[in-house]
């Protein structure tokens with residue numbers, strides 16, 4: 001491992017940056033300091049309080065400050081400072097109970113509803129709306145009548161009443177995150193849903209939930225004090241609400257008694273609200289922060305001296321043609337027959353976007369699936385992977401992977417397939433890496449979960465893989481954050497990730513579209529090298545005839561959800577049978593000069 005490579009410091013982690021930003025803002029610093037002081041004082045009550053909260057001496061009733069009793073005595077001759085400190089324990093403890101219940105009920109249900117969608121989401125929403133429509137005060141009064149006046153029980157009920165706030169917040173964010181490509185990538189790499197939620201999704205809801213916690217804590221403290229002030233709730237010991245109630249009854253005699261519990265409540269609630277605002281600002285600043293400049297890499301600095309091929313150059317020459325692979329005979333690796341994919345419409349009808357596709361990928365061959373945008377290439381690939389978007393489903397046909405039918409396979413079966421036999425290289429490398437984790441961590445985790453490797457073994461293997469995909473400084477790339485690497489490097493990382501589970505079939509969906517032309521050539525070279533070394537089958541989804549010419553043994557041309565022509569690459573490129581294939585080839589030839597002569601799977605040197 002290189003010792004010279006800089007290690008991203010803890011201070012540069014998103015969490016470290018948020019905390020520093022929070023403490024740099026005057027509001028954040030002030031509110032944090034006030035809260036820390038209040039909590040510390042309350043926790044240290046046994047050391048700071050001159051006596052216990054309930055020790056009373058009627059001779060001291062309404063006595064002013066004296067000696068060790070800085071805030072004087074109340075109407076029952078109890079020390080006000082002691083009651084304030086011990087009362088804080090009960091008041092803050094009650095708020096914690098309400099918060100705990102709300103978090104336990106709201107966050108996991110919001111996660112599941114947002115991530116899974118469907119009937120779970122419907123049910124969760126219905127329940128949240130129902131609870132939110134209940135008048136909180138009436139429910140609390142009814143609970144008091146049924147369950148008794150204990151304030152702890154009322155705090156549990158309060159937690160139940162505010163849980164929908166957390167549910168809605170989390171559900172909304174998760175529904176957004178679920179559509180992120182890195183979440184798809186994590187699914188494709190075989191991670192369980194629970195693991196994806198814990199690792200990739202929870203991290204996105206963390207910030208907003210913390211803000212909501214601060215707000216709800218303020219509300220819980222206020223409500224609890226309100227209940228006790230009205231004499232509705234009662235706890236075994238003193239609380240700030242209790243103190244307010246007692247002070248209010250003696251307002252004429254000693255108005256100062258209102259001051260201390262009122263001040264404690266006001267300060268705590270205000271500090272919580274200000275902390276929430278400061279946290280929100282800190283998180284928004286972080287989101288606005290521009291990504292760190294990417295270091296020059298071999299990929300991005302490949303302007304000179306690179307062996308490259310112009311990927312958009314199609315080679316159509318007079319080389320001899322092969323015959324098409326017999327479609328009747330099904331391949332042992334991937335065999336698709338009569339595949340139909342449909343999406344449910346709002347009127348209940350199903351709209352087919354793939355209409356009876358036949359496709360084979362044999363061991364050790366690269367098959368190009370080519371066609372214009374919207375022709376159904378991705379839907380076909382996603383059907384094999386079992387990751388069709390919500391609303392989409394296979395409506396007919398058969399997909400055999402290593403002889404095993406995958407149509408109708410449950411999520412678990414698909415996950416096992418994706419974590420073993422089939423791997424996927426997506427289109428947009430940067431969006432498929434989770435910005436919250438280092439590159440290395442994103443390589444190591446699937447290997448640990450799927451192959452059961454120890455962290456040390458998985459780390460070693462990840463470094464080997466980074467070397468195999470020709471990343472110049474593997475240890476450095478391993479430690480880098482996604483924003484610190486170039487698009488070409490990110491694609492190499494994703495290829496390494498796909499290879500890490502030793503697949504037999506690799507599905508690459510436009511793997512070079514997001515890259516510049518020279519980096520495209522390098523990534524294509526890499527794919528070819530890995531495919532030849534490992535003798536895996538590759539289904540290459542592309543709209544680029546140049547890529548097909550450079551890389552593929554066979555090609556299937558897709559249009560409007562159907563395969564219109566299939567055969568060996570040379571044959572299809574030399575003597576296209578279908579007018580649509582000719583149009584695709586003409587379009588390429590219109591745009592760039594043709595490379596000649598056609599050389600099967602050879603790279604043109606720029």
Ligand SMILES: Nc1ncnc2c1ncn2[C@@H]1O[C@H](COP(=O)(O)OP(=O)(O)OP(=O)(O)O)[C@@H](O)[C@H]1O
Pocket residue numbers: 343353371372373374375376377378379380389390391392543
């Ligand atoms: N979530 C969806 N809901 C409804 N229709 C969809 C959905 N996703 C894709 N489609 C439709 O399926 C058809 C095929 O889309 P697909 O993504 O497979 O095209 P493609 O050939 O891969 O195109 P591209 O190269 O642009 O990705 C398109 O008509 C598209 O509108």
